[in-house]
Amino acid sequence: MGLSLSSCLKDTCEATTTYAAFEPVYVSADDFRQPIQAAAPRSLEEPGKIYVFQDYLFINERHKGIHVIDNSNPASPQPVSFIEIPGNVDMAVRGNLLYADNYVDVVSIDISNPAAPVFAGRSEAVIPHFGIDPELGFLVEYKETEITQEVECSAYPGSSFRDGTLIFIDMASNEFDIATTSAANDFSNGASQTGQGGSMARFTLAMDHLYIVDDNSLRVLALSTPERPELINTTGLGWGIETIFPLGDKLFIGSQTGMYIVDISTPSQPEYLSVFTHANACDPVYVDGDIAYVTLRDGTECQTFTNQLDVVDVSDLLSPRLIRSFDMHNPHGLSKSGDALFICENEQGVKVFDAAVAEEVGNRQIAHLKGFQAYDIITISSQKLAIVVGDDGLFQYDISNPEAPERLSNLMSL
Incomplete structure (x- = not known):
C-alpha cells in the first residue's frame, strides 16, 4: 500500500491499494444434475489435472470436463472423446468406471469403450459446498478478480471487508485463503484395475x-455399489488441505501447513498418525519408500513467499523428520522414476534431479526441460515415460536417460 501526504497545512492521506475481490458462484441442482454427455474430441484450452489408466490419459479441462486420449503410442497420442462434466476438477478410475466431481456430486462414467463413455450413476452432495441459497442454488466457489483503487486513509477498511455478496481481501495481506479451489505412486502395471493420478x-x-480431500477433511466413499459411491466417513484434518497420495495402507495428505499421515488399514475408519509441519505454502507430496518429497510454493492462494523442496524421513510414521530443504523457483507437481526426481517449476518447465542420495537431491540437478509451463507430472517407470501437463498443453518424454530426456510428443493448448 502506498501513502501520499498532500499538504503541510492539512493532514490528509490517500492510499492506493489492490484488492482481490471474490464473487460468489452459485449453481442450481437442475443446471448440473443432467445426464453426463460424451462428445467429440476437442482441443485443450485450460488443462488441469491428469490421470493414467492402462493405455489412456484423462486430462481435466478445468470446470468443463475430461479429455480422453489414447496413449498406446506416446509419440502420437490420439484424443478419442470429451466427457462434458460441469464443475469438474478431479478424477479417478477403477475397472471400467471413471469417478469425477460434478460440483458437489460424484458421477460415475462407464469407460468400457473410451471413445463412447456412458453415464453410469451419481452420488449427490458428497463433496462440500459453501452453503445453499433457496433461490440461487449451491454456492460452489468464489471467482477472483483484482481491483486497484485509491481510498482515504480514514476510510481504509483494513485487510478484508465485505460489500454485498462480494468479499475483498488486500493482496498485500496474509489474512486468509478464500476457497477458490474445487482434490500416487509411480504407475507401472498396465493391467491394474486402478489408475494413477498426479x-x-x-x-x-x-x-x-x-478417498477425497476437501479444504479441511478426508472423505471416505464405499464402492460396494460401484456406480454410486456411498459417503461413509468424514475425518477432520485442519484447514488448507490440498492433495492426497496413497502408499499401501497409508495416505500422505498435503496441506498449506503441513503433511498429514493417515492409516487406512481399516479402510472405512482412517486413523490420524502424525503431521509434519512447515511454513504456510501450497504443498504437493510424493513418497518413495521411507522418503517423502514435499514441494512448497508461493502465490496468492498459498499465502507465502516460500519456494522450496523439503525432503522428509517418514521411516517412523509417527514422527516424520525433516532431512533437508532446498530452494526452488516455484515448484508444483512432482514424480519420481528410479533415482530421478522430476519437479514441475511453473513457467520454467521441469527440472530433473539425481535423488540417489536424498540429503543432496536439490544440489544435483541433471536435466532441465524448458519452453513450457509445467503444472503436474506422472512418470511410468516400466515405459520410461514422463507425462507433463500445464497451461501450454500435454508433453511426453522418453526418460530412458534421465540426464537427457527426449521429447516424444505434445498436444498444445489453444
Missing part, C-alpha cells in the same frame, strides 16, 4: 474405497 490430486482409490 501429485496434485484430491481423489485417490485405495483399499477398495474412494
Whole structure:
C-alpha cells in the first residue's frame, strides 16, 4: 500500500491499494444434475489435472470436463472423446468406471469403450459446498478478480471487508485463503484395475474405497455399489488441505501447513498418525519408500513467499523428520522414476534431479526441460515415460536417460 501526504497545512492521506475481490458462484441442482454427455474430441484450452489408466490419459479441462486420449503410442497420442462434466476438477478410475466431481456430486462414467463413455450413476452432495441459497442454488466457489483503487486513509477498511455478496481481501495481506479451489505412486502395471493420478490430486482409490480431500477433511466413499459411491466417513484434518497420495495402507495428505499421515488399514475408519509441519505454502507430496518429497510454493492462494523442496524421513510414521530443504523457483507437481526426481517449476518447465542420495537431491540437478509451463507430472517407470501437463498443453518424454530426456510428443493448448 502506498501513502501520499498532500499538504503541510492539512493532514490528509490517500492510499492506493489492490484488492482481490471474490464473487460468489452459485449453481442450481437442475443446471448440473443432467445426464453426463460424451462428445467429440476437442482441443485443450485450460488443462488441469491428469490421470493414467492402462493405455489412456484423462486430462481435466478445468470446470468443463475430461479429455480422453489414447496413449498406446506416446509419440502420437490420439484424443478419442470429451466427457462434458460441469464443475469438474478431479478424477479417478477403477475397472471400467471413471469417478469425477460434478460440483458437489460424484458421477460415475462407464469407460468400457473410451471413445463412447456412458453415464453410469451419481452420488449427490458428497463433496462440500459453501452453503445453499433457496433461490440461487449451491454456492460452489468464489471467482477472483483484482481491483486497484485509491481510498482515504480514514476510510481504509483494513485487510478484508465485505460489500454485498462480494468479499475483498488486500493482496498485500496474509489474512486468509478464500476457497477458490474445487482434490500416487509411480504407475507401472498396465493391467491394474486402478489408475494413477498426479501429485496434485484430491481423489485417490485405495483399499477398495474412494478417498477425497476437501479444504479441511478426508472423505471416505464405499464402492460396494460401484456406480454410486456411498459417503461413509468424514475425518477432520485442519484447514488448507490440498492433495492426497496413497502408499499401501497409508495416505500422505498435503496441506498449506503441513503433511498429514493417515492409516487406512481399516479402510472405512482412517486413523490420524502424525503431521509434519512447515511454513504456510501450497504443498504437493510424493513418497518413495521411507522418503517423502514435499514441494512448497508461493502465490496468492498459498499465502507465502516460500519456494522450496523439503525432503522428509517418514521411516517412523509417527514422527516424520525433516532431512533437508532446498530452494526452488516455484515448484508444483512432482514424480519420481528410479533415482530421478522430476519437479514441475511453473513457467520454467521441469527440472530433473539425481535423488540417489536424498540429503543432496536439490544440489544435483541433471536435466532441465524448458519452453513450457509445467503444472503436474506422472512418470511410468516400466515405459520410461514422463507425462507433463500445464497451461501450454500435454508433453511426453522418453526418460530412458534421465540426464537427457527426449521429447516424444505434445498436444498444445489453444
